[in-house]
Amino acid sequence: MTDPKPxxxxxxxxxxxxxxxxxxxxxxxxxxxxxxxxxxDLDVEEPNSGLFFKGELIHEEAIFKMIPQWDEKKCTLCxxxxxxxxxxxxxxxxxxxxxxxxxxxxxYACSELCPAAALPxxxxxxxxxxxxxxxxxxxxxxxxxxxxEQAVPLISKTKKYVAHKYGHVSIAIxxxxxxxxxxxxxxxxxxxFVILVTEPTPFGLHDLSLAVETMRALHKPFGVVVNRYGIGxxxxxxxxxxxxxxxxxxxxNNRKIAELYSSGKLMYxxxxxxxxxxxxxxxxxxxxxKGGRA
Amino acid sequence: MxxxxxxxxxxxxxxxxxxxxxAMLGGADVVVADCDVDAADMHLLMQxxxxxxxxFYSGEVAYIDQSNCISCGKCVDICRFxxxxxxxxxxxxxPISCEGCGYCARVCPTKTIVNKNRxxxxxxxxxxxxxxxxxxARLGIGADNSGKLVAKVKNEAKEIALExxxxxxxxxxxxxxxxxxxxxxxxxxxxVLVTEPSVSGLHDxxxxxxxxxxxxIKAGCIINKADVNxxxxxxxxxxxxxxxxxHLTDLPYDENFTRAxxxxxxxxxxxxxxxxxLLTESWENVKKLSSG
Numbered sequence: 001m002t003d004p005k006p007x008x009x010x011x012x013x014x015x016x017x018x019x020x021x022x023x024x025x026x027x028x029x030x031x032x033x034x035x036x037x038x039x040x041d042l043d044v045e046e047p048n049s050g051l052f053f054k055g056e057l058i059h060e061e062a063i064f065k066m067i068p069q070w071d072e073k074k075c076t077l078c079x080x081x082x083x084x085x086x087x088x089x090x091x092x093x094x095x096x097x098x099x100x101x102x103x104x105x106x107x108y109a110c111s112e113l114c115p116a117a118a119l120p121x122x123x124x125x126x127x128x129x130x131x132x133x134x135x136x137x138x139x140x141x142x143x144x145x146x147x148x149e150q151a152v153p154l155i156s157k158t159k160k161y162v163a164h165k166y167g168h169v170s171i172a173i174x175x176x177x178x179x180x181x182x183x184x185x186x187x188x189x190x191x192x193f194v195i196l197v198t199e200p201t202p203f204g205l206h207d208l209s210l211a212v213e214t215m216r217a218l219h220k221p222f223g224v225v226v227n228r229y230g231i232g233x234x235x236x237x238x239x240x241x242x243x244x245x246x247x248x249x250x251x252x253n254n255r256k257i258a259e260l261y262s263s264g265k266l267m268y269x270x271x272x273x274x275x276x277x278x279x280x281x282x283x284x285x286x287x288x289x290k291g292g293r294a
Numbered sequence: 295m296x297x298x299x300x301x302x303x304x305x306x307x308x309x310x311x312x313x314x315x316x317a318m319l320g321g322a323d324v325v326v327a328d329c330d331v332d333a334a335d336m337h338l339l340m341q342x343x344x345x346x347x348x349x350f351y352s353g354e355v356a357y358i359d360q361s362n363c364i365s366c367g368k369c370v371d372i373c374r375f376x377x378x379x380x381x382x383x384x385x386x387x388x389p390i391s392c393e394g395c396g397y398c399a400r401v402c403p404t405k406t407i408v409n410k411n412r413x414x415x416x417x418x419x420x421x422x423x424x425x426x427x428x429x430x431a432r433l434g435i436g437a438d439n440s441g442k443l444v445a446k447v448k449n450e451a452k453e454i455a456l457e458x459x460x461x462x463x464x465x466x467x468x469x470x471x472x473x474x475x476x477x478x479x480x481x482x483x484x485x486v487l488v489t490e491p492s493v494s495g496l497h498d499x500x501x502x503x504x505x506x507x508x509x510x511i512k513a514g515c516i517i518n519k520a521d522v523n524x525x526x527x528x529x530x531x532x533x534x535x536x537x538x539x540x541h542l543t544d545l546p547y548d549e550n551f552t553r554a555x556x557x558x559x560x561x562x563x564x565x566x567x568x569x570x571x572l573l574t575e576s577w578e579n580v581k582k583l584s585s586g
Contacts (some may be wrong), residue, residue, distance in 0.1 A: 010347065014333045016469040017306010045470035046303055048494040048499060086354060086396045086409075107374050107395030146504040149441070149473040178469055179304045179332035181439035184389055202555050203310065213435045217390070226545040231552045255522070255547065262492035262523035 007171045008039075009285050014214075015206030016178035018197045019251065022261055023281075024175035025052040027266045030278045031171055032137035037061045038166040041141035042187040043177040044127060044154045044214045050141050051264045055132030063142065064123035070097040074118035076099035081110035081119055090119075102149050106173035127154045129161055138166060151183040179213045180207075187217070187269065193287035194222040195248065195281065199230035205239055212245065221288050225281065228253040248284050249277035295455050296584040299329075299511075301467035301475060302489060303498030308518040309488045309549050312573070313466040315481040316486075319577040323461040325453035328430040329444045329478040330468040332416065339560055340428055350431065350534040351376070352442045354394035354409035356387045362406035369398035369407060382520040389421050390436050393418050415443050419450065434576055436452030436488065441477030444468070448478065462581070471505050479506065483586035485513040491526035503537065513539045514583060516576060520544035540583060542576045545569065 011024045020043070028039035029052075036084050040051050041049040068081070068090065075097060081090045084096070089103035090110050101124050111119045116148060126148045134138040142158035144151055155177075176187035188194050194215055198208040208224065215222045229250035251257075251274060260267040269275045297390035301311040302454060311474070314336060317326045317539035320408050356377070358369075363385055370378045370385065387398075389412075399407040419429040427449040431443050455463050467478040479485065485506050487577060489499040498516070506513050518528045527544065534541045546569070553563035562570050 015305060016333070016336070017304060042431050045472050046494075046498040048497060051493040051497060084400055087392060105393050105395055107393065107397050108372070109395055109397035111401065111402065113397075114371065143408070144471065146471060146501060147478055147508055151470075151472050164415070179439070180435055181332045181433055181437055184441075185436045189390075202338050203335045206335055206338060210333060210435070217435050226368055231317050231452070233556050250550070258519070258547070262490070262495075262526055264493035266546075 006167065008012060008174065008191045009171070010174040010176050010186055010188040010194045012176040012184055012194055013178055013196060013197040013250045014211035015198065015203055016048045018199045020047045020175055020197050022227070023197055023225060024173055025049050026274070027278050028137055028173050028282065029266050030268055030275065031282065032135055033101065035171065036169050038162060038172045039139040039159060039175065039229060040154050040162050040172060041175045042158060044142040044151050044158070045177060045248065046146045046248045048145050048177050048201050050132070050267060051157055053132065053139055055134035055136055055137070055139055056248045057130060057180055058133050059131040061129050062125045063127045063129050063154050063157050065126050065150070066120040067101045067104045068099055068119040069122045070099060070113045071120065072120045072125050076114045076116050078115060081114055083160060084109045106153065108146060109181045111237060112185055126150070127161050129158055138169065149279065151177065152186045155183060155186045160162045179180045180210045184214060185218065189218055191220060193285045194220045195223050195225055196222055197227055198236055199232065200226055200234065200236045205234070205236045209235060209239065212243065223248040246284070251277060280290060295460060295463065296483045297463045297481055298484050298486060298580060298584050299467050300486045300488060300503060301478065302469060302487065303471065303502030304489070304495055305469035307495060308336045308551060310466055311466070311555065312516060312518070312525055313464060315573045316338055316463055316577045316580065317424050318327060318560040318562050319461055319574060320464060322426050324464050325425065325451045325455040325460050326422065326426065326428040326543055327447050327461070327463055327465045328428065329447050329465050329474065331431045331433045331447065332439050332467055332468055334430055334432060336466050338426065338428055339555070339558060340422040342422050342428055342430065343417065344418050344420055348417055349413055350415045350443055350446060352414040352440065353412045353438060353469055354396060355389050355392050355412045356394070356398050357408050357410050358385050358387055359406045359408065360384055360429045362404045364404055366402065366403060368401045372397050372401055380406040392571055393413065393438070395413065398457040403420070409510045414438065415445065416536045417446060426460070430455065439474050441473035444474045444477040462584070466528065468586045471502055475505065477500070479509050482509070482511050484580060485511050485579060487513055487515040487539070489518060489530060490519045491523040491530055492580065493526070495528050496526060496533065503539070510573040513582065514542040514580060515539050516542045517544045519547040522547050542579055543572050
């Protein structure tokens with residue numbers, strides 16, 4: 001490899017359930033037939049990619065976010081911490097300071113601006129990271145604890161783990177959360193290329209147009225894969241043409257594919273045309289990402 | 295007035311199509327709240343008139359006034375979000391990374407950093423084709439979906455429902471288990487879980503139900519595309535029984551869902567056969583359960 005930096009492909013979509021995980025898992029397994037690849041599930045609220053692989057668990061760790069902890073003995077009740085917290089995560093109740101971890105963004109302002117050093121930052125578990133291996137495929141997922149509300153710090157830490165541990169692997173695929181808000185931005189902002197998966201329906205088109213705006217705001221190169229092609233109408237294809245967005249592949253609507261997915265099975269081996277699509281998608285990403293760096 | 299929230303954990307299970315059908319069946323007695331503000335689709339089926347529109351501000355974003363900046367670099371040192379960088383010798387804030395904590399403004403020795411209110415999106419009150427009202431919103435691109443806009447949409451819907459003496463609020467929630475979902479669940483009388491018989495559907499259903507349990511809300515479940523995997527379907531049915539979740543109905547895999555959507559119609563407008571019957575039955579059941 002002449003390029004030491006791994007190629008990072010993020011797979012995203014505005015609308016949920018369009019086939020992000022189907023594409024991520026099949027593409028990763030296809031690449032792993034010949035090359036080492038790492039698949040990272042960043043849909044930490046509902047991570048599903050792991051359901052499609054049986055691998056050996058090689059590493060597992062708890063992921064923490066930093067929150068302040070009140071030290072009653074040092075506190076002078078000056079009230080600065082409650083004033084500097086923009087998230088109302090630190091409040092004073094009579095002679096006590098209360099911290100609401102779920103509101104805290106870990107900005108450290110209360111802790112570092114406390115004149116008495118009475119709010120040291122301590123780690124609080126928000127989720128788990130797991131790392132599996134099967135053949136040439138490495139699979140890493142982040143999994144948010146139920147009741148935890150902030151996905152972004154866990155996404156960020158999962159990416160850091162991958163960059164550190166699998167910096168030598170030439171291709172990394174990131175299965176991103178649905179939507180267009182902060183978790184998606186976090187999951188896609190370091191990618192060399194983003195694939196937006198959509199379906200040819202009014203909901204699919206509407207949410208695709210939001211995802212396109214998001215990718216343009218991030219200045220990311222991206223292309224579209226149309227899943228369940230054949231249902232709905234042609235408006236997604238027309239939209240892509242008018243907006244000059246490359247359509248990398250059209251995956252046909254086929255009940256058999258839905259059935260395989262429902263059982264947690266990969267499908268590209270059963271459908272030669274899809275295997276061909278995967279190879280085209282990969283080729284395009286490699287070409288685009290190289291072009292983008294040159 | 296009862297509040298019914300429809301969520302799914304996994305995206306693409308048919309949540310919005312089912313919610314829209316319920317809204318149609320409920321007619322004038324149901325105020326609709328589209329709380330999937332991140333990828334709102336309800337408006338594509340409800341013909342809203344956007345009668346009222348307003349900007350929604352939430353949180354702050356740092357702004358550096360270049361004329362007073364002495365390039366001391368303190369702001370960069372303390373920012374935990376890597377939101378401030380030096381470009382062409384100027385200190386600039388990346389509004390996408392900035393979380394508006396305000397720490398930089400507090401440490402800036404020349405007070406040249408100020409926090410501005412962040413435009414997070416737009417929200418609307420519309421008359422819709424069901425003869426009722428819908429409150430809906432559009433989150434700004436890359437905005438922080440902290441649940442605040444969700445709460446705004448829901449509270450407005452609640453006020454309208456109380457004022458106009460409506461029987462129900464019907465909430466289309468977002469996928470996942472994070473802040474927007476937590477925000478749409480709070481205060482609900484009944485939760486409808488929409489799932490599909492797949493490994494992902496069941497996995498996500500279990501996670502989102504864990505969250506519902508924390509709120510102690512009674513729940514019912516619709517298994518959509520049930521015939522795609524009868525085995526998985528039975529597994530889900532068993533999970534429902536074990537957890538005392540009402541198994542509302544099974545809907546078949548039917549491309550009429552898409553055909554109706556293409557025409558901008560709800561399923562109960564498009565289909566007058568079996569699907570219509572099953573959805574009508576479910577809605578009557580949901581109404582009863584939410585009031586019980």
